[in-house]
Amino acid sequence: MIGSSSPVVLQSMTKVYTTDIDKCVEQVNQLANSGCELVRVAVPTKADTAAFAQIVPKVKVPLIADIHFSPKRALEAIEAGAAKIRLNPGNIKTRADIERIIDAAKANGVAIRIGVNEASIRDLKLGDVPPEKRTKLMVKKMADYIQIFENCGFDQLVLSAKSVDVRRTIEVNRALAEKFDYPLHLGLTHAGLPEDATVPSAVALGVLLAEGIGDTIRVSAAGDPTTETIIAKEILLSLGLQARRKPELIVCPTCGRVQMDVVELAKEVKGYLVDVEKPLRVAVMGCIVNGPGEAADADLAICAGKNKAMFFVGGKKTATVSRGKVISAMLEQIEKLSY
Amino acid sequence: MIGSSSPVVLQSMTKVYTTDIDKCVEQVNQLANSGCELVRVAVPTKADTAAFAQIVPKVKVPLIADIHFSPKRALEAIEAGAAKIRLNPGNIKTRADIERIIDAAKANGVAIRIGVNEASIRDLKLGDVPPEKRTKLMVKKMADYIQIFENCGFDQLVLSAKSVDVRRTIEVNRALAEKFDYPLHLGLTHAGLPEDATVPSAVALGVLLAEGIGDTIRVSAAGDPTTETIIAKEILLSLGLQARRKPELIVCPTCGRVQMDVVELAKEVKGYLVDVEKPLRVAVMGCIVNGPGEAADADLAICAGKNKAMFFVGGKKTATVSRGKVISAMLEQIEKLSY
Numbered sequence: 001m002i003g004s005s006s007p008v009v010l011q012s013m014t015k016v017y018t019t020d021i022d023k024c025v026e027q028v029n030q031l032a033n034s035g036c037e038l039v040r041v042a043v044p045t046k047a048d049t050a051a052f053a054q055i056v057p058k059v060k061v062p063l064i065a066d067i068h069f070s071p072k073r074a075l076e077a078i079e080a081g082a083a084k085i086r087l088n089p090g091n092i093k094t095r096a097d098i099e100r101i102i103d104a105a106k107a108n109g110v111a112i113r114i115g116v117n118e119a120s121i122r123d124l125k126l127g128d129v130p131p132e133k134r135t136k137l138m139v140k141k142m143a144d145y146i147q148i149f150e151n152c153g154f155d156q157l158v159l160s161a162k163s164v165d166v167r168r169t170i171e172v173n174r175a176l177a178e179k180f181d182y183p184l185h186l187g188l189t190h191a192g193l194p195e196d197a198t199v200p201s202a203v204a205l206g207v208l209l210a211e212g213i214g215d216t217i218r219v220s221a222a223g224d225p226t227t228e229t230i231i232a233k234e235i236l237l238s239l240g241l242q243a244r245r246k247p248e249l250i251v252c253p254t255c256g257r258v259q260m261d262v263v264e265l266a267k268e269v270k271g272y273l274v275d276v277e278k279p280l281r282v283a284v285m286g287c288i289v290n291g292p293g294e295a296a297d298a299d300l301a302i303c304a305g306k307n308k309a310m311f312f313v314g315g316k317k318t319a320t321v322s323r324g325k326v327i328s329a330m331l332e333q334i335e336k337l338s339y
Numbered sequence: 340m341i342g343s344s345s346p347v348v349l350q351s352m353t354k355v356y357t358t359d360i361d362k363c364v365e366q367v368n369q370l371a372n373s374g375c376e377l378v379r380v381a382v383p384t385k386a387d388t389a390a391f392a393q394i395v396p397k398v399k400v401p402l403i404a405d406i407h408f409s410p411k412r413a414l415e416a417i418e419a420g421a422a423k424i425r426l427n428p429g430n431i432k433t434r435a436d437i438e439r440i441i442d443a444a445k446a447n448g449v450a451i452r453i454g455v456n457e458a459s460i461r462d463l464k465l466g467d468v469p470p471e472k473r474t475k476l477m478v479k480k481m482a483d484y485i486q487i488f489e490n491c492g493f494d495q496l497v498l499s500a501k502s503v504d505v506r507r508t509i510e511v512n513r514a515l516a517e518k519f520d521y522p523l524h525l526g527l528t529h530a531g532l533p534e535d536a537t538v539p540s541a542v543a544l545g546v547l548l549a550e551g552i553g554d555t556i557r558v559s560a561a562g563d564p565t566t567e568t569i570i571a572k573e574i575l576l577s578l579g580l581q582a583r584r585k586p587e588l589i590v591c592p593t594c595g596r597v598q599m600d601v602v603e604l605a606k607e608v609k610g611y612l613v614d615v616e617k618p619l620r621v622a623v624m625g626c627i628v629n630g631p632g633e634a635a636d637a638d639l640a641i642c643a644g645k646n647k648a649m650f651f652v653g654g655k656k657t658a659t660v661s662r663g664k665v666i667s668a669m670l671e672q673i674e675k676l677s678y
Contacts, residue, residue, distance in 0.1 A: 014379045017595040024595075042595050068629070119635040164589055164620075164636055170549065190589040190622060190633065193605055199541045200572035206542030207549045212508065218593035220507045222623075223602045228592070234538035238505045250503055251536075253559035253567070256356045256381050257362075263562040266532055281503075283529060286562075290407070294529065296458040297503055 002111070002158055002216050003183030008209065008233050008241050009216040011038040011185075012225045013066070018048040018055070025058045027225065032060040034226040035233045038216065040086060041062040043073050053080035064113070071097035078104045084111040084158070089145045090120060102152045105155075111156040112149070113185055114237035116141045118163035118172075135172045139179060146180065158216065160185035166204040173208050187227070190220065197221040198231050205235050244279035247334075250298065251284045258286035259306040259322065269302065272327055278339050282330075300333055302326065313337065340376075341450070341497055347548065348555040350377040350524075350570050351564045353407070357387040360374050361401055364397045366564065371399040373565040374572045377555065379403040382412050392419035403452070410436035414548030415442045423450040423497070428484045429459060439441060441491045442583070444619050450495040451488070455480045457502035457511075464485035474511045478518060485519065497555065499524035505543040512547050522554035530561065536560040537570050586673075589637065590623045597625035598645040599662065608641065611666055614621050617678050621669075633658070639672055641665060652676065 002009050010016055011033050016023040020039050043049045043065050056063055056187045064084040065077030066121055069091045078101075085105065092098050093156040105112055116138045121129050129137055129238045138161050159182050161172040169188055176184055188204050191197030201219045208214050219232040236242040251266040266284040275337060283298035285291030291303035309326045311319040311333055321329045341348050351370050354375035355362040357380050367378045382388045382404045395402055403423040407429045408580050416424055417440075424444065431437050438525030444451055455477045460468050468476055477500050488496055498521050500511040508527055515523055527543050531537030540558045558571040575581040590605040605623040612621060622637035624630030631651045641650040648665045650658040652670055660668045 013592065013594060015592075015594050015597075044596060117633070119633050133565050167549075167579055190591050190624070192588055192590045193602070193609065196573075196588060196590075196609075198537050199570065200577040202538045202541035203545030203549070203577045207546050210542070210546045212505075222590040222593050222605055226402070231538065234525060234535075235542060236537040238542045240506060249531055249535060251561040252529045253352065253354075253533045255352060255354050258354075259384060263532070266561055270532065270535075294456070294458050 006215070008214060008236055009037050010035060010242075010305075011040060011064070011216055011218045012036045012228045012234065013040040013218070014042070015223075015225055018028070018042055018311055019045075019051045021051050021054050021058075024051065024055050026186065028055065028059040028061065028063070030226055030258060031338070033231055034229040035227075036061065036229040038062055038064060038084070039293075040066050040218075042066045043077050044068060044070075046072070046076065049073055049076035049080055049260075051080070056081035063185050071101055074101045075104050078108050078110050082110055084113060086113040086115070088117075088120075089148060090141070095148070098148055099152055102149060102154045106152075106154055106155070109156075111158060112154070113158040113160055114142070114145050114149070115160040115185075116145070117161075117189065118165070118168055119189070132157065135175055138172050139175045142176060146182070146295045155182075157182045158185050159183070160187065162187055162189045164189050164191075166200050170207050173213055174211070182215060185216045185218070186214040187218040189200045192222065194223060194227045194231070195223040196237075199245075200233060202235050202238075205232075206239065209235065209239055209241060214287060245277065247273045247276050247278060247280045247282050249273060249282050249284065250295075252286050252291065253265055254286050258304070260286065260304040262286040262304055265302075265304055265309075265323075265326065268327060269330065272331065276334055278334065278337065280334065280337060280339055282334075297339070299337060300330070302330060342490045345554070347553060347575055348376050349568060349575065350379060350403070350555055350557045351375045351567045351571070351580075352379040352557070353381070354562075354564055357381055358384075358390045360390050360393050360397075360407060363390065363394050367394065367398040367402070368555065369402065369565055370568055370646075373383070373566075373568040375400065375568040377401055377403060377423070379405050381405045381407075381571060382416050383407060383409075385411070386416065388412055388415035388419055391416055391421070395420035400489045410440055413440045413444050415515060417447050417449050421449055421451060425452040425454070426458075427454050427459075427472075429455075429480070429486060429665050434480075434487070435486055438491055441493045444495070445493055446449065446492075448495075451493070452497040452499055453481070453484050453488070454499040454501060455484070456500075456506070458506055458528070470507075474514055477511050478514045481515065482518070485521070491506050494521075496521045497524050498522070499526065501526055501528045503528050505539050508543045509546050510545065512552055513550070517551075518550045523552060525553040526557040526559055531561065533560040533562060533566045533570070534610075541574050541577075542568060544571075545578065547573065548578055548580060584616065586612045586615050586617060588612060588621050588623065589634075591633065593625050597643070599625070599643040599648075600641055601625040604643055604648075604662075604665065607666060608669065611670065615673055617673065617676065619673065619678055621678060622672075638676060638678070639669070641669060 401422030
């Protein structure tokens, strides 16, 4: 369920050949296991939609078929069991083709995401469009697209407006949210390698989500798509838009006062928290003087001193152990903690 | 210069012993080279303020002395050449001590950052404070602190209100910006290991900076402080709050249609862009069909096909080269590009 009061839906996209059914099923399910709730799959050829039909019953989550230019692929994907298709109406040549797709989607209960891309604005006959006019033009293009669907009595739409620019992405999505009642898909185009994509995606999507704008999100990053899911999940968690099921690890920034390798300790702690299924806030602090007070908001604080660590639960000291026993003591304390 | 219409100032903190003067100078200058404009240094002991005095003339950027409890350290740091001191007035025992610090700061043209921390709200006699009342209490505490300084005719203040929680950080800083005219220092306390700190910091600081709130920022992350600067810099760049001096690399998210290892190519490209001193947007795209259109906003697009790549400048094809010649061709094209 995307839109209205439903929680924000996290999506990503497969990056293997769709015709390689086993690999595609494996990647979809890996994505699902990493927290992805909806997966988009490219179907450029007839062989891809045929494979898509075989993939649908083998995966844990609903699939979106990604349509580029071909109305036939759209119709085949709807037949094949797509829960949603993603379509740029500007890429479908005739109105009759678009209407055929709409009819098929309506008959099969399939949602359609329609999009405008800032780059595509350049293709207009007007020549290049100055930045200050682009948002307005993108919204206008979207309004024209929506009209086609509404004229056919179709309202299962999701809208997306994309750009490589963070400010433009924020601005155009605010304008869409203001003007239309349809759910919005948020994302930044071509964000980059994971280490370069994280900050711009977190800023653009974070600003919008904090305002209550956005119903489904995708973080784009080159390479393994589970990385996209992990970044997207962190954005939702940071704003409290997804219930935390695993521990959150906070670590003091460390300074010249630490008496133990706090980063090493934090990494070790993190490794063991992976298997803990409680949404606890665990703090690793490098100081037994200021640490306990500064970690008062943590469910469990581990304050590192010289060769030893003190444990605090809800601000009260519960144990002091040597460095070698920190992990076993932590697991013991976590075992006792309810949430 | 912090505040009013000055660009947002990027700061970080050293994490070596201040008394180890050579190491401390080295870390400050590393931070400065990574783009940090202001560096905070801890001065818990008299030996630290003595070292601080020797560090000040050896570094490229102004220093902030971090005062925890001792008014003596504050006075020594001001004498030693601090450009700013960071003080939690709640930790200084007597009003007379605070006033002595204010007088010394005024006489020496030193700015003072005063802070309230969400965790410290718990220390009030009222017992724990429910979340919905915390923002109000933090703002009230800040108003009380400001009063002390204003009574002494001191206005070179920077305010900070910190929390581990992203929503609280946003809320309390909006409240401070609304109520007070002083510059704001933004940060999230104890954000975590760099990989965990990036998203919450980018969301919290991104939301505020996008609204025009925040005059100086610090990203907190455990370990090497230059990582903090890099993350902070990316936040500012993503919102256009700092002029870009180096190339920006965008990469398509890759999909099942790519015919070359795009991630490998992008990493190679990135390695060579490090030495380029032009603020160009370079796009690495995995597709010679859709790539050129989708990368229309890039100054230079490299669209990868099977064993070859096409170059586009301002949307026009400028070259087609084999995989092995991509880097040399790229450097040649960049050489010609003005910006």
